[in-house]
Amino acid sequence: MTTAPQIVMRRLTLTTAVWVCAVSALAWWWMYLSGSSHSGGSAGTADMPGMSGGGHSGHGSATAGTLSATEAEMFLAMWAGMVIAMMLPVAVPLVAAHRFVTRPKGRAGAVSTSVFIGGYLLIWVLSGLVPLLLLAGKRWLLPVSEGSPWSVAGAGVVITAAGLFQFTGLKTRCLTVCRSPLSFVLTHDFKAGTLGTLRAGVLNGLYCLGCCWALMLVQVAVGLHNLLWMGILTLLFLAERALKAGKRIAMATGGVLAGLGVILMCDPLLHTPLAGLVG
Numbered sequence: 001m002t003t004a005p006q007i008v009m010r011r012l013t014l015t016t017a018v019w020v021c022a023v024s025a026l027a028w029w030w031m032y033l034s035g036s037s038h039s040g041g042s043a044g045t046a047d048m049p050g051m052s053g054g055g056h057s058g059h060g061s062a063t064a065g066t067l068s069a070t071e072a073e074m075f076l077a078m079w080a081g082m083v084i085a086m087m088l089p090v091a092v093p094l095v096a097a098h099r100f101v102t103r104p105k106g107r108a109g110a111v112s113t114s115v116f117i118g119g120y121l122l123i124w125v126l127s128g129l130v131p132l133l134l135l136a137g138k139r140w141l142l143p144v145s146e147g148s149p150w151s152v153a154g155a156g157v158v159i160t161a162a163g164l165f166q167f168t169g170l171k172t173r174c175l176t177v178c179r180s181p182l183s184f185v186l187t188h189d190f191k192a193g194t195l196g197t198l199r200a201g202v203l204n205g206l207y208c209l210g211c212c213w214a215l216m217l218v219q220v221a222v223g224l225h226n227l228l229w230m231g232i233l234t235l236l237f238l239a240e241r242a243l244k245a246g247k248r249i250a251m252a253t254g255g256v257l258a259g260l261g262v263i264l265m266c267d268p269l270l271h272t273p274l275a276g277l278v279g
Contacts, residue, residue, distance in 0.1 A: 020088060024084065031225065034078060072132060076132060078225070079224065082224055082230065087120075087121065090237045091117060095113060095117060097185040098116050098185050099113060101185045117201060118201060119199065119205060122201075123208070124208070135220070152264055153266075158220070159218050160262055163255065163261055166214070166250050166253055166254025171211060175211045175241075175250060178208055178240075178241050212237060260274065
């Protein structure tokens with residue numbers, strides 16, 4: 001028997017699928033080019049927390065004090081590119097559900113769908129202000145070189161916390177909503193027109209953020225340009241939502257991350273080879 005999600009995905013038009021994939025692919029390509037440029041860029045840029053592109057190369061010491069406006073703008077630009085690259089593919093079932101529900105009502109135009117997904121991505125882009133503030137605080141309180149043992153230990157703390165979050169009730173509640181995009185769209189009418197569509201997109205973005213924020217902080221800890229981690233986390237987000245065993249996958253991921261984080265926290269004493277996973 002054909003299930004409702006299968007029917008929804010069949011209604012995802014080729015045009016919609018192409019533009020979703022194209023925008024995501026462009027974001028991935030931009031992240032790749034940006035990572036390449038930063039790897040050969042100035043020391044000040046390379047040393048900015050969260051901006052390293054992978055590899056345990058031992059940069060110079062980070063500049064003490066507050067982040068400059070240029071560094072903050074660069075971080076937010078990279079965050080925006082990262083979340084578009086990672087979260088737009090995850091939103092494909094949501095796009096399909098929106099098209100499935102609104103098309104029979106004559107309201108499934110490109111503008112409506114773009115507004116809906118725009119609201120979803122808006123939340124993710126704005127959420128970059130939180131890690132930016134955390135990184136600014138880290139720079140002010142503890143200016144250490146990227147790739148140093150204590151920097152790796154700090155990344156281990158973040159990764160451990162992200163792993164433990166996978167077992168919380170908030171994660172479970174938000175993941176339940178994210179795993180049912182059709183149910184979400186059916187229970188949020190758009191009678192308010194464009195404003196209602198935007199509001200629904202924003203609300204779904206908040207649920208998605210509640211589900212994935214901890215794993216996104218892992219990406220900050222290992223480096224925004226770390227494409228390997230970007231790929232791994234994107235696949236995890238997709239598996240949590242699309243597979244029947246999604247909730248078990250989320251918990252298994254939590255266990256692995258918690259264990260990895262503990263090992264990295266011990267790195268200053270053990271000098272573990274796993275420290276090379278941290279940007």
